[in-house]
Amino acid sequence: MHPSTEFTELIRLSTGSEALTRSVVQATSTFKALEKGEHLIHADARPQALFILARGVVQAYRRVPSGSKQTLALYVPGDMLDPKAFILGRSSVSLCAITPILIAPIAKDRFERLTQESPTLVRWLTTRMALDHTVLEEWTIGMGRRPALQRLAHLVCEISARMQAAGMGDDASCAFPLTQSDIADVLGLSVVHVNRVLQRLRSSKLIELQSGRLKLLDRARLVTLADFEPDYLYLGVGKGANGA
Amino acid sequence: MHPSTEFTELIRLSTGSEALTRSVVQATSTFKALEKGEHLIHADARPQALFILARGVVQAYRRVPSGSKQTLALYVPGDMLDPKAFILGRSSVSLCAITPILIAPIAKDRFERLTQESPTLVRWLTTRMALDHTVLEEWTIGMGRRPALQRLAHLVCEISARMQAAGMGDDASCAFPLTQSDIADVLGLSVVHVNRVLQRLRSSKLIELQSGRLKLLDRARLVTLADFEPDYLYLGVGKGANGA
DNA sequence: CGAAGTATTGAAGTCCTTCAAAAGTGGTGG
DNA sequence: CCACCACTTTTGAAGGACTTCAATACTTCG
Numbered sequence: 001m002h003p004s005t006e007f008t009e010l011i012r013l014s015t016g017s018e019a020l021t022r023s024v025v026q027a028t029s030t031f032k033a034l035e036k037g038e039h040l041i042h043a044d045a046r047p048q049a050l051f052i053l054a055r056g057v058v059q060a061y062r063r064v065p066s067g068s069k070q071t072l073a074l075y076v077p078g079d080m081l082d083p084k085a086f087i088l089g090r091s092s093v094s095l096c097a098i099t100p101i102l103i104a105p106i107a108k109d110r111f112e113r114l115t116q117e118s119p120t121l122v123r124w125l126t127t128r129m130a131l132d133h134t135v136l137e138e139w140t141i142g143m144g145r146r147p148a149l150q151r152l153a154h155l156v157c158e159i160s161a162r163m164q165a166a167g168m169g170d171d172a173s174c175a176f177p178l179t180q181s182d183i184a185d186v187l188g189l190s191v192v193h194v195n196r197v198l199q200r201l202r203s204s205k206l207i208e209l210q211s212g213r214l215k216l217l218d219r220a221r222l223v224t225l226a227d228f229e230p231d232y233l234y235l236g237v238g239k240g241a242n243g244a
Numbered sequence: 245m246h247p248s249t250e251f252t253e254l255i256r257l258s259t260g261s262e263a264l265t266r267s268v269v270q271a272t273s274t275f276k277a278l279e280k281g282e283h284l285i286h287a288d289a290r291p292q293a294l295f296i297l298a299r300g301v302v303q304a305y306r307r308v309p310s311g312s313k314q315t316l317a318l319y320v321p322g323d324m325l326d327p328k329a330f331i332l333g334r335s336s337v338s339l340c341a342i343t344p345i346l347i348a349p350i351a352k353d354r355f356e357r358l359t360q361e362s363p364t365l366v367r368w369l370t371t372r373m374a375l376d377h378t379v380l381e382e383w384t385i386g387m388g389r390r391p392a393l394q395r396l397a398h399l400v401c402e403i404s405a406r407m408q409a410a411g412m413g414d415d416a417s418c419a420f421p422l423t424q425s426d427i428a429d430v431l432g433l434s435v436v437h438v439n440r441v442l443q444r445l446r447s448s449k450l451i452e453l454q455s456g457r458l459k460l461l462d463r464a465r466l467v468t469l470a471d472f473e474p475d476y477l478y479l480g481v482g483k484g485a486n487g488a
Numbered sequence: 489c490g491a492a493g494t495a496t497t498g499a500a501g502t503c504c505t506t507c508a509a510a511a512g513t514g515g516t517g518g
Numbered sequence: 519c520c521a522c523c524a525c526t527t528t529t530g531a532a533g534g535a536c537t538t539c540a541a542t543a544c545t546t547c548g
Contacts, residue, residue: 144432
C-alpha cells in the first residue's frame with residue numbers, strides 16, 4: 001500500500017472521525033523515514049513540528065545522572081509524538097525509534113493556521129495529551145504499587161490492546177519489538193529481573209514472546225493477573241471524540 | 245483578605261497574564277469550601293465542572309486491589325484540578341483535600357461559551373495539562389530509577405518551589421501539610437521507610453520538618469542530592485505563556 | 489484527660505539489584 | 519555459505535533496598 005493511503009486509513013482508524021482525518025492528512029507534509037535507533041529529538045530541545053507516527057514504534061525516555069534510562073511513553077502508529085512538548089515549546093524527553101519508522105510532520109505555522117479555521121485539530125491534540133497522561137498514570141501506579149510480575153503483565157496487556165487498535169495485530173497476537181532491556185527501562189526494573197519475570201509468564205502459559213512477536217495464550221487470566229482495565233485507553237469507537 | 249480578592253491575586257501570580265486573570269475570575273462562580281479529608285470526586289466519576297484550587301492542598305490518587313494507594317498529583321493554590329478529566333469527561337483518579345480547601349468551579353457550559361469568544365482559557369487549560377504531565381514524568385523517573393532518599397529530596401524541592409511560586413512560602417520555608425503516610429503514597433514507599441529516610445535528611449542538616457512546616461537548611465546540597473532541575477515546572481515569569 | 493491519628497523503633501524477610509559469565513540470535517562481509 | 523561480530527537472552531550467586539509485622543511513643547484535638 002502506498003504510504004499516504006495507508007496513513008489515511010491509519011488516522012481514520014485512530015481518530016474515528018472523517019472530518020478530523022481530512023484535517024490531519026491535509027496538515028501533514030512529506031513523510032520522513034528514520035532507522036531503528038535514530039533520535040527524533042533530544043531532551044531540552046525545541047520541537048519544530050508536531051509529529052504523527054505513521055509506522056513503527058517510538059519510545060520517549062530520560063536519563064538520570066547514574067546513566068540509567070527511564071522510558072516515559074511508547075508510541076504506536078496513529079499516535080502523536082509527545083504532544084505536550086509542542087505545547088510547551090520544549091521537549092522534556094528524548095524520542096528514539098525502536099523500529100524503523102515513518103513520521104508525518106505538521107509544521108508549527110501550518111498547525112496554527114489550521115486551528116484558526118476549525119477547532120478540530122486542537123481538540124484532537126488536547127484529547128491525545130489527556131490520553132498520554134492517563135497512560136503514564138497507569139505506569140506510575142505500577143511502579144509504585146505493583147510487583148514486577150503484575151507490572152510486566154500490565155504492559156503486555158496495554159501494548160497488545162494498543163497494537164490491535166492500531167490495526168497491527170489481532171486478539172491473540174501482535175508485534176512486540178521491545179527488547180528485554182527496553183522493557184526494563186519502561187518498568188523501572190533491571191534486565192536480569194525482567195528476564196526472570198518474563199519466564200514466569202511463559203511457564204504459566206500466559207504468553208509467548210519471541211523474535212519480536214507476542215502471543216497471548218490466555219487473555220482472561222493475564223488480564224486478571226495484571227488488574228488490567230482497558231477503559232483508560234479509550235480505544236472504543238470515536239477515539240477522537242470526548243465527553244465534553 | 246476577602247476570598248475573591250485573594251483569588252484574583254493568586255491567579256494573577258499563577259498565570260502571569262492580566263487578560264487571562266480576568267477571564268478566569270469572570271468564568272468562576274461561587275467558591276466552595278471543603279474540609280480536610282473530603283473528596284471532590286471519585287475515580288471513574290464524570291466531572292461536572294473544572295475546578296481551580298483557591299486555597300489549600302489537594303491530592304489525586306488511585307487505589308489498587310491490594311488496598312494500597314498511589315498518589316498521582318498534588319495541587320497547590322492556583323492549580324487547576326485534574327484538567328484531563330474535564331477533557332475526557334471521566335476522572336481517572338480520586339481527588340481528596342489534604343487540608344481544608346477552597347475551590348472555584350467553572351461550569352462546563354460556561355467554559356464552552358467563553359472559549360468561543362477567546363482562546364485564552366483553552367490555551368491555559370492546555371498548558372496546565374502539559375505541565376501536570378511533565379511533573380508526573382518527573383515522579384515516574386524517581387520511582388523507576390531513583391533510590392528513596394533522592395526521591396524524597398526531589399519531592400521536597402518540588403513542593404517547596406511550587407509553594408513559593410504560589411506565594412505560600414519563601415526561599416527557606418513553606419507549608420508542608422503531608423503526613424509521612426501521604427508522602428509514602430506519593431513516592432510509592434512504605435510509611436516506615438519514609439520515616440527512616442526522612443530522618444537521614446534531617447540528620448544531614450538538609451531539612452527540618454515538623455507540624456506541617458518545612459524548612460530548607462541547605463538548598464544547594466539538597467538540590468544536588470535530588471538532581472532537581474526546576475526548569476520543568478516553568479515557574480518563571482508568564483507561567484501561562486508558552487513557546488508555541 | 490482520653491481518643492485517634494501520627495511518628496518512631498526493632499527485627500525478620502522478600503523482592504529486586506549487581507556482578508559476572510555463558511549461551512543464543514541475527515545480520516554482514518569475506 | 520559460513521564465520522564472525524554485536525547484541526540479546528539466560529543463568530548463578532551474593533548483597534542491598536525496601537517491606538511487613540508489631541510494638542511503643544508522641545501529637546493533636548475535642
